[in-house]
Amino acid sequence: MKRTGDLKLMQELNRYLILDVIRKSGPISRVKIAERVGVSPTTVTSAVNDLIEEGFVEEIGSGESSFHGGRKPILLRFCPNNYFLVCVSISNSAIVLGESNLDAEISSKQVYPMNGSLGEAIVEKMLNALEDFLSRYTDLTRCIGISIVAPGIIDATQGLLLYNTKLYLHNVDVKGIVEERFGLNVWFDNDANALVLAERDLGQAQSTDNVLFVTIGDGIGAGAIVNGSVFRGSKGGAGEFGHITIDRNGIRCECGNAGCLENYVSWPSIYAKIYASIVRGIPTVISDLIQGDLNRITPEVYLTALEQHDKVATEILEETADYLATGLVTLTNMFNPSAIILGGELFQGNHYFLERVSEQVLKNALNILNDDLIIRFTSLGEDDKLLGAAAVALNDVFHFSLSA
Numbered sequence: 085m086k087r088t089g090d091l092k093l094m095q096e097l098n099r100y101l102i103l104d105v106i107r108k109s110g111p112i113s114r115v116k117i118a119e120r121v122g123v124s125p126t127t128v129t130s131a132v133n134d135l136i137e138e139g140f141v142e143e144i145g146s147g148e149s150s151f152h153g154g155r156k157p158i159l160l161r162f163c164p165n166n167y168f169l170v171c172v173s174i175s176n177s178a179i180v181l182g183e184s185n186l187d188a189e190i191s192s193k194q195v196y197p198m199n200g201s202l203g204e205a206i207v208e209k210m211l212n213a214l215e216d217f218l219s220r221y222t223d224l225t226r227c228i229g230i231s232i233v234a235p236g237i238i239d240a241t242q243g244l245l246l247y248n249t250k251l252y253l254h255n256v257d258v259k260g261i262v263e264e265r266f267g268l269n270v271w272f273d274n275d276a277n278a279l280v281l282a283e284r285d286l287g288q289a290q291s292t293d294n295v296l297f298v299t300i301g302d303g304i305g306a307g308a309i310v311n312g313s314v315f316r317g318s319k320g321g322a323g324e325f326g327h328i329t330i331d332r333n334g335i336r337c338e339c340g341n342a343g344c345l346e347n348y349v350s351w352p353s354i355y356a357k358i359y360a361s362i363v364r365g366i367p368t369v370i371s372d373l374i375q376g377d378l379n380r381i382t383p384e385v386y387l388t389a390l391e392q393h394d395k396v397a398t399e400i401l402e403e404t405a406d407y408l409a410t411g412l413v414t415l416t417n418m419f420n421p422s423a424i425i426l427g428g429e430l431f432q433g434n435h436y437f438l439e440r441v442s443e444q445v446l447k448n449a450l451n452i453l454n455d456d457l458i459i460r461f462t463s464l465g466e467d468d469k470l471l472g473a474a475a476v477a478l479n480d481v482f483h484f485s486l487s488a
């Protein structure tokens with residue numbers, strides 16, 4: 085009996101390997117697949133028959149003949165559109181849903197504003213959003229599951245949200261609740277972990293085994309891939325980059341510590357600096373832009389002031405870049421990444437910011453760790469978190485990265 089078990093496992097493994105070769109190297113002939121995977125042509129034929137029947141693979145035209153006048157082999161290619169995945173991104177402002185094919189191409193995106201929901205109400209809102217989104221499908225047999233990403237400390241193996249202070253969520257069995265309600269496979273992971281996977285599989289850091297993703301917004305999040313796997317720590321809480329101490333006598337943080345990086349590199353810290361400058365009567369174009377109404381200081385206003393080369397706005401950018409670089413030097417010395425990718429909307433595309441950060445990290449991290457270090461902005465675009473959700477599920481389903 086054990087023998088049958090082993091045989092089945094071997095067949096399963098071969099199937100994964102064969103599908104992986106077709107995904108990454110197709111269109112490709114059966115003969116070439118057998119060569120690449122190192123299995124017999126019979127094994128390839130049998131696995132490919134199953135894959136075609138299930139709709140993962142299709143035959144197309146014919147390839148180059150190896151001998152003049154010889155029979156031309158039929159080629160096989162991956163079919164990304166016969167199955168789909170529902171991707172969900174939860175943030176402080178909205179729940180966003182989208183459909184992804186098996187190549188992580190997002191379509192049918194729908195935004196459900198959070199409208200201040202907190203705690204249990206967020207779970208209810210997510211279930212209602214899913215109910216609404218799924219109602220467009222008459223048949224869910226081709227849906228491979230629902231992949232959800234959210235900020236906070238998440239046990240991705242169990243699918244539990246352990247802790248999120250901003251959303252007032254503690255110990256919520258997100259995976260269990262959604263699985264029970266919809267009867268589909270569910271994946272649930274931290275958004276920064278999902279983003280770093282998406283960068284590795286679809287973005288700026290393809291084929292790298294050691295990459296960090298740092299996102300700057302209302303706070304700072306970070307995800308790390310170390311030696312090819314997401315670095316999670318013992319409770320899934322690794323990557324709390326925003327709470328590394330940069331000044332032990334510094335600003336009090338909501339985590340209970342003082343001088344956490346997040347209080348120097350985030351929108352609230354920038355807001356506080358703008359506010360203080362205006363109150364102190366320092367001339368800035370921001371005063372004109374908000375017409376004296378301090379409630380109108382928004383990231384958009386700040387970015388406009390930066391575009392106009394406002395002195396106060398620029399000095400705040402420089403100070404923020406310097407603090408971020410200080411944190412990144414620590415991460416570089418700790419993890420020796422080959423790439424650091426910066427996400428979040430605040431400074432996205434601002435080359436002065438990127439240059440200032442890069443210059444200091446390259447100067448101050450241990451020289452030997454800096455040799456080929458790449459620091460870039462994310463290229464994932466506005467669907468980044470949905471792509472992250474897709475990357476989480478597809479990594480699990482295919483057990484391999486999507487990159488060639």
Ligand SMILES: [Zn+2]
Nearest residue numbers: 327337339344
């Ligand atoms: Zn803190």
